[in-house]
Amino acid sequence: MFIIGCVMFVLATMHVGMNCFRMVRGYVDEVNSPGGAAAFLSNLAPWDHIFKDTIYATTEMLGDGVAIYRCWIIWDRSYKVIALPGVLLIASIISGYMVCGLYATFDPTTSVFDPKLTHWVRTFYSVAVVQSAITTGLMAYRIYQAEKRTAKYRTGQSPLRPVLYILLESASLLFFVELVLLTLYAANYNCQYLMLEPVTPLVGITFTAITLRISLRSAEGTSKRSITSNTRGMPADSQFGTVGTIPMRHIAINxxxxxxxxxxxxxxxxxxxxxxxxxxxxxxxxx
Missing domain, CATH: 2.20.25 (N-terminal domain of TfIIb)
Structure with a gap:
């Protein structure tokens, strides 16, 4: 996961760098050209625009792949559970790179809302929204199931419920942005660019936020259990076992x-x- 986080950081940095490069070219180098900065930034064929959107598509697919992997782990490595998300990932790869490939064939006056592009772009955006909803829902439901099964055996607050909240809070941000992006593009609004550019860093932020918040929560819980165990005169290691770190009720044996x-x-x-x-x-x- 650390390597994936580093890859996402590099991709997000490259994406922001390409946006800055295009802004400088548009408002400095091309400001006196026919059409000015607006004509340059709306041109889909230049290499910098194709490269920028290829980074975006790759980051989106990488984020979907990580979400599918997490679902696979949480559901005891069940391939049946990730069958549909896997098919959606393949559809995302095809539609995303197809859009990037079509950019090179267009003339400078072609709009991003051209009929040759719209069905591919809408497919990519729609798959991203559905993929985010399915993978987040699968992980949340599995954690909720585990929390309900252990409810009658534990004492105190459930350690799984905060994990569920962290997952939903972190994933909902990316889901909301992707949903708004799809809506704006389907309505042919140019303001969809305002939602498109933040998606690439948001994929990495969501991935890192879930990982870090759960790790910090686990470390906090471990520290509290260690202090409680030592105050009772028991070895701290006795609190950790195969059942996890959930405090259990005492069972009377006659x-x-x-x-x-x-x-x-x-x-x-x-x-x-x-x-x-x-x-x-x-x-x-x-x-």
Missing amino acids: VTKDVEAHGSSDGTSFVDFDKPLDGKKEPMYAE
Whole structure:
């Protein structure tokens, strides 16, 4: 995950750098050319525009792939669960790179709302929205299931509920931006560019936010459990086991023994304690 985070950081930095490069070219180098900066920035064919949107498409697909991987892990590596998200990822790859490839074939006057582009762009945006909703919903539902199953055994606050909130809060930001972007593009509004450019860094921010917030939450919970364990005079390591780190309720166990007493003529009695483990009875002498 650290390597993926670094890759997303590099892609987001390159995307911002290309936007700055295009702004400088448009408002400095091309300001006196026919049409000015507006004509330059609306031209889809230059290499810098194609490269910028290729970075965006790649980042979006990488974010979808990470979300699918997380779903696969949370659902016990079940391929059935990620079948639909996997198909959507393939559709996203085809439509995204198809758009970038078509840019090079257009003349400078072609708009981003050209009929040759609209169905591919709408497909890419729609798949991104649906993919985000499905993967987030699958992860949230799995965590909710685990939280409900452990509710009757634990004491205190559930450690899974904050994780659920973190997932929903972090993923909802990207989902909202992608939904608004799809709506604006479908309505043929140029203000869709205002939502398009932040998507690339938001993919990395969402990925990093979920990872860091859950890690910090786990570290905070571990620290609290360690302090509580030490104040009770118990080893801190005893709090950690295969059941996770959920504080459990105490379970009462009743153990019964069968005792048989034999009397003798001199008043001495012998008491036998039944031992079901080895099936033997050992006599105990009592006055």
